[in-house]
Amino acid sequence: MLRIAIQKSGRLSEESLKLIKECGISFINSSLKLKTESTNFPLEILYLRDDDIPGYVADGVADIGIVGENVLVEEGMQQLAVESLGFSKCRLSLAVPKADDYSDISDLQGKNIATSYPNLLQAYLDERGVQAHIHTISGSVEIAPSIGLADAICDIVSSGSTLISNGLKEVERVFKSQAVLIANQNLSMEKRAILDKLLFRIHAVQRAQR
Numbered sequence: 106m107l108r109i110a111i112q113k114s115g116r117l118s119e120e121s122l123k124l125i126k127e128c129g130i131s132f133i134n135s136s137l138k139l140k141t142e143s144t145n146f147p148l149e150i151l152y153l154r155d156d157d158i159p160g161y162v163a164d165g166v167a168d169i170g171i172v173g174e175n176v177l178v179e180e181g182m183q184q185l186a187v188e189s190l191g192f193s194k195c196r197l198s199l200a201v202p203k204a205d206d207y208s209d210i211s212d213l214q215g216k217n218i219a220t221s222y223p224n225l226l227q228a229y230l231d232e233r234g235v236q237a238h239i240h241t242i243s244g245s246v247e248i249a250p251s252i253g254l255a256d257a258i259c260d261i262v263s264s265g266s267t268l269i270s271n272g273l274k275e276v277e278r279v280f281k282s283q284a285v286l287i288a289n290q291n292l293s294m295e296k297r298a299i300l301d302k303l304l305f306r307i308h309a310v311q312r313a314q315r
């Protein structure tokens with residue numbers, strides 16, 4: 106039996122379940138439960154918060170998982186990545202108040218930037234030789250400038266409409282993300298064989314979609 110961790114409820118949940126179903130794997134769908142077992146494939150699904158998924162897979166609590174590359178790389182767990190899945194595409198971007206003059210990244214020198222992704226942001230700023238004060242907050246990052254908490258933000262963007270409705274404009278793309286399949290690095294031969302079967306089906310689904 107292979108155990109997969111997916112997001113319990115959020116932007117990855119629906120597409121993660123859809124992919125599993127498209128692989129012909131059936132299970133009783135109950136969003137109230139913490140885990141469910143497939144009725145026709147040796148797979149158990151564990152429903153977790155997305156941030157916890159890389160850690161649980163690294164520790165072997167789950168064997169594999171589906172998570173955003175943004176979270177995976179932020180947590181320094183990119184070595185677990187097996188396969189990009191092509192959904193939940195988004196980007197991590199820097200944004201400033203719409204009325205600000207902004208010409209390039211050096212404008213952020215010495216500024217206060219709010220984000221939930223301090224490591225990805227720090228790496229981006231370091232590469233460009235910019236020193237800024239990074240304030241790590243866990244949610245509602247986009248309101249930080251309007252309440253005077255920060256001069257800029259670094260947050261997940263897909264269409265950009267959340268930025269616009271908060272009076273912000275996107276000025277730098279820090280990281281491009283999509284959902285990725287991750288796996289524990291010490292799977293038993295039995296589990297590895299189940300994962301290979303699953304990957305074979307995932308590839309068939311992906312081919313059919315192209």
Ligand code: ATP
Nearest residue numbers: 115116117154155156173175176193194195261263
């Ligand atoms: P949890 O309660 O599980 O911690 P969360 O609020 O941290 O959830 P979500 O907002 O559901 O997370 O986002 C999960 C992942 O989906 C993100 O890490 C990112 O990879 C992706 N994502 C986030 N926003 C979007 C978006 N607007 N469009 C597409 N994908 C997104």
Ligand code: ZN
Nearest residue numbers: 154155156157
């Ligand atoms: Zn989360």
